[in-house]
Amino acid sequence: MSRYELRFSGAGGQGLITAGIIMAKAASIYEGKQAVQSQSYGPEARGGASKSEVIISDGPIDYPKVTQCDALLAMTQEAANKYSHDLKEGGVLLIDSDLVKNVPPGNFKTVAFPIINTAKNDVGREIVANIVALGAMVALTGQVSRENAEKAVLSSVPEAFLELNKKAFSMGYERAEAAAKA
Amino acid sequence: MSKKVAFLQGNEAAAQGALYAGCNFFGGYPITPSTEVAEVMSIELPKVGGKFIQMEDEIGAMAAILGAALAGSKVMTSTSGPGLSLKQELIGYGCIAEIPCVIYNVMRGGPSTGMPTGPSQSDVMCAKWGTHGDHPAICLTPASVQETYEEVIRAFNLSEKYRTPVMVMPDEIVAHMRERIVFPEPGEIEVTPRKAPTVPPEQYKPYDTSFGDVPPLAAFGSGGYKFHVTGLNKMQDGFPTTKAEIVQAEEERQVRKVDANVDDIVQFEEYLLADAEVAVVAYGSTSRSARYAVNAAREQGIKAGMFRIKTFWPFPDKQIKALAARVKGFVVPEMNLGMCALEIERNAQGKAPILGIFRVDGEPINPDQILEKIKEVK
Amino acid sequence: MAFDYDKWIRPGKLPHIWCPGCGHGIVMKGLIRAIDTLKLEKENTAIVSGIGCASRLPGYMDCCTLHTAHGRAAAFATGVKMAKPEMNVILVGGDGDGTAIGGNHFIHACRRNIDMTYIIMNNYIYGMTGGQFSPATPTGHKASTTPYGNPDPNFDIAKLAIGAGATFVARGTAFHANQIDKLIAEAIQHKGFSVVEILDDCPTTYGRRNKYKSVIEMMNRLKEVAVPVKAAEKMTAEQLQGKVLTGVLYKEEKPHYTEEYAKVIERAQAAK
Numbered sequence: 119m120s121r122y123e124l125r126f127s128g129a130g131g132q133g134l135i136t137a138g139i140i141m142a143k144a145a146s147i148y149e150g151k152q153a154v155q156s157q158s159y160g161p162e163a164r165g166g167a168s169k170s171e172v173i174i175s176d177g178p179i180d181y182p183k184v185t186q187c188d189a190l191l192a193m194t195q196e197a198a199n200k201y202s203h204d205l206k207e208g209g210v211l212l213i214d215s216d217l218v219k220n221v222p223p224g225n226f227k228t229v230a231f232p233i234i235n236t237a238k239n240d241v242g243r244e245i246v247a248n249i250v251a252l253g254a255m256v257a258l259t260g261q262v263s264r265e266n267a268e269k270a271v272l273s274s275v276p277e278a279f280l281e282l283n284k285k286a287f288s289m290g291y292e293r294a295e296a297a298a299k300a
Numbered sequence: 301m302s303k304k305v306a307f308l309q310g311n312e313a314a315a316q317g318a319l320y321a322g323c324n325f326f327g328g329y330p331i332t333p334s335t336e337v338a339e340v341m342s343i344e345l346p347k348v349g350g351k352f353i354q355m356e357d358e359i360g361a362m363a364a365i366l367g368a369a370l371a372g373s374k375v376m377t378s379t380s381g382p383g384l385s386l387k388q389e390l391i392g393y394g395c396i397a398e399i400p401c402v403i404y405n406v407m408r409g410g411p412s413t414g415m416p417t418g419p420s421q422s423d424v425m426c427a428k429w430g431t432h433g434d435h436p437a438i439c440l441t442p443a444s445v446q447e448t449y450e451e452v453i454r455a456f457n458l459s460e461k462y463r464t465p466v467m468v469m470p471d472e473i474v475a476h477m478r479e480r481i482v483f484p485e486p487g488e489i490e491v492t493p494r495k496a497p498t499v500p501p502e503q504y505k506p507y508d509t510s511f512g513d514v515p516p517l518a519a520f521g522s523g524g525y526k527f528h529v530t531g532l533n534k535m536q537d538g539f540p541t542t543k544a545e546i547v548q549a550e551e552e553r554q555v556r557k558v559d560a561n562v563d564d565i566v567q568f569e570e571y572l573l574a575d576a577e578v579a580v581v582a583y584g585s586t587s588r589s590a591r592y593a594v595n596a597a598r599e600q601g602i603k604a605g606m607f608r609i610k611t612f613w614p615f616p617d618k619q620i621k622a623l624a625a626r627v628k629g630f631v632v633p634e635m636n637l638g639m640c641a642l643e644i645e646r647n648a649q650g651k652a653p654i655l656g657i658f659r660v661d662g663e664p665i666n667p668d669q670i671l672e673k674i675k676e677v678k
Numbered sequence: 679m680a681f682d683y684d685k686w687i688r689p690g691k692l693p694h695i696w697c698p699g700c701g702h703g704i705v706m707k708g709l710i711r712a713i714d715t716l717k718l719e720k721e722n723t724a725i726v727s728g729i730g731c732a733s734r735l736p737g738y739m740d741c742c743t744l745h746t747a748h749g750r751a752a753a754f755a756t757g758v759k760m761a762k763p764e765m766n767v768i769l770v771g772g773d774g775d776g777t778a779i780g781g782n783h784f785i786h787a788c789r790r791n792i793d794m795t796y797i798i799m800n801n802y803i804y805g806m807t808g809g810q811f812s813p814a815t816p817t818g819h820k821a822s823t824t825p826y827g828n829p830d831p832n833f834d835i836a837k838l839a840i841g842a843g844a845t846f847v848a849r850g851t852a853f854h855a856n857q858i859d860k861l862i863a864e865a866i867q868h869k870g871f872s873v874v875e876i877l878d879d880c881p882t883t884y885g886r887r888n889k890y891k892s893v894i895e896m897m898n899r900l901k902e903v904a905v906p907v908k909a910a911e912k913m914t915a916e917q918l919q920g921k922v923l924t925g926v927l928y929k930e931e932k933p934h935y936t937e938e939y940a941k942v943i944e945r946a947q948a949a950k
Binding site: 158 | 305418473479
């Protein structure tokens with residue numbers, strides 16, 4: 119079965135739901151696949167645990183939630199601890215190396231780089247950390263092409279921030295590629 | 301020309317569906333997890349000359365849409381659990397006064413405040429039994445973003461056709477899930493207009509049964525029609541009565557509008573049921589887990605199928621009765637403690653056992669749980 | 679020439695349900711004189727009510743009439759007015775309906791300043807259910823549920839309306855019948871949410887519990903306590919003790935709701 123499952127997890131306010139939506143949009147609108155995005159969140163607008171799940175498939179998707187995760191993004195230690203256990207063997211774990219100090223053990227490939235710091239120092243705005251993370255997830259999962267993902271990013275963000283987001287996406291994509299090779 | 305597509309949330313699709321159906325008045329009150337509907341309507345309605353109003357409370361929102369409907373508007377409100385409880389008073393008013401309106405209710409955990417962001421399917425009984433007194437009930441339970449869009453349109457059509465409130469009740473997963481949606485062209489999906497009076501104002505009666513069980517409805521402030529509307533038991537001219545034979549006949553007619561048209565209203569999907577020995581009966585997001593589980597069961601050589609409820613009320617009695625006569629058992633997964641299961645039990649009349657999977661912990665029912673239960677049917 | 683009330687009464691709908699001596703009929707006649715003077719069109723006028731004795735009024739009137747659920751008149755009427763801003767929308771009801779169960783809708787209709795007129799017949803009691811105390815029942819008075827005297831402080835309905843943002847607030851009494859139509863007519867002509875409180879009497883459930891020997895005595899009380907606003911200006915606080923001000927108590931010109939929403943539509947369409 120072609121079903122591919124991604125989970126974007128961390129804290130409320132990190133923009134993970136948006137990152138998941140753009141990933142799913144890239145797959146279903148631009149890549150010609152099918153995709154479903156769902157989320158679970160707490161009552162808080164900021165802080166609290168947050169997760170966004172994306173299922174990508176060549177055919178219809180019935181169950182919209184993760185059963186066995188292919189790729190996990192964890193932007194907090196808590197999220198890494200909580201969700202790494204149902205990561206598939208051979209799956210991918212992407213973590214922010216500044217925030218997740220204890221790398222969870224398991225038969226999956228872990229890729230780490232300072233996601234938030236990349237956004238803050240290299241792109242110039244911390245607020246685009248989710249797009250840096252998205253770029254990285256696109257590179258690591260290979261479910262959608264870089265071009266289609268970038269189109270999805272650009273169609274989802276305000277016009278005034280197109281360049282900023284484009285830069286964030288590219289930087290995330292390239293950092294992840296480099297980190298995965300290392 | 302290729303059709304317009306978008307990647308939308310269930311709630312956003314509901315708002316778009318309402319606009320397609322010609323909704324021009326929305327009364328809302330903020331409540332998780334349905335607020336996005338109000339937000340989209342507040343943006344879109346004024347663009348097309350429609351009206352959006354955020355009322356002081358849930359009851360006020362329900363009252364405002366009923367008032368606007370009597371003034372000729374096509375109306376909707378959206379809410380969730382506690383809001384549905386509050387709206388029940390005036391849902392009953394809509395039923396007895398026979399006012400077309402759509403109530404979009406996202407099912408979250410309950411009772412009371414419960415789990416505002418957690419999914420649930422525990423409002424389905426409330427949709428039929430929530431308001432007091434005998435009354436017609438129509439409730440649709442969509443399972444995808446596209447279907448939410450289409451079922452909201454169907455809800456508007458049914459509400460006009462039968463002149464009664466119609467509920468659309470996705471669970472929180474369907475309401476917040478995002479999928480690709482293909483928009484129909486204008487005119488592609490039929491939109492039912494309100495049945496307007498054919499008699500001059502001086503002869504008009506708002507409940508004139510000489511036009512059948514669903515009398516035409518005029519609008520305040522249009523065409524010179526002036527009439528009386530009340531929540532009391534009424535006569536054909538709209539004025540209150542306590543005359544036994546009139547009250548009896550009118551109550552029966554109101555319920556008959558739905559009861560006599562079950563086949564027109566009830567929609568369902570049969571998936572791999574032809575040779576099935578196990579019938580999973582599911583609705584909303586749970587039916588998506590069920591489909592996954594049925595496929596997995598088939599791969600293991602188990603003859604499982606799914607009956608997917610699209611119209612929860614009126615309940616597909618006839619279909620469930622027929623299934624009960626030929627399957628070994630039912631599996632009923634639902635995010636409540638067995639509400640749909642009760643209806644199946646009522647119809648199965650002991651002919652087939654019912655194995656329930658009832659979750660009220662705010663977590664979805666996953667395919668593995670259903671598959672395990674399918675295997676238990678002997 | 680005698681005024682012809684019948685032209686606004688729905689044929690065949692009288693007699694009304696009100697008890698002998700009840701002031702609601704006086705208010706209805708005042709309303710009829712007012713809307714007739716203003717030459718309102720029947721098919722373009724909606725009278726909306728909640729539940730209670732006073733709320734039965736729309737059923738007798740020959741225009742678009744909506745008898746809603748208990749307390750909900752203002753919310754239903756808001757829907758009617760938003761859908762058809764060109765309609766004249768008049769709300770009628772009692773003190774319990776409007777300020778207890780309907781209190782929230784009432785204050786928010788005031789706040790929105792939506793162009794409707796609300797006539798509250800305040801007879802200090804829930805009459806239809808047999809005389810329970812309402813938010814308007816004076817402290818110490820008797821009702822079927824305050825057998826030892828009412829412990830609750832009562833609302834000043836007109837002040838409540840002013841505080842909540844109504845832009846026209848007037849008060850009259852069922853005794854001062856000739857003033858009623860003038861107050862209602864001015865209220866209807868006012869652009870914005872207007873409230874006319876009419877102090878009324880309920881001889882059946884309030885009067886007999888509170889030692890009024892007759893309807894005449896109740897009417898005389900209304901006559902005695904009422905002080906026109908103008909006259910009150912020349913009176914001392916001591917003289918005003920136990921009195922109630924009547925006439926136009928408050929008036930302000932402010933943008934009203936449907937006018938403001940029309941601007942929302944304009945802005946939305948400009949941004950399209």
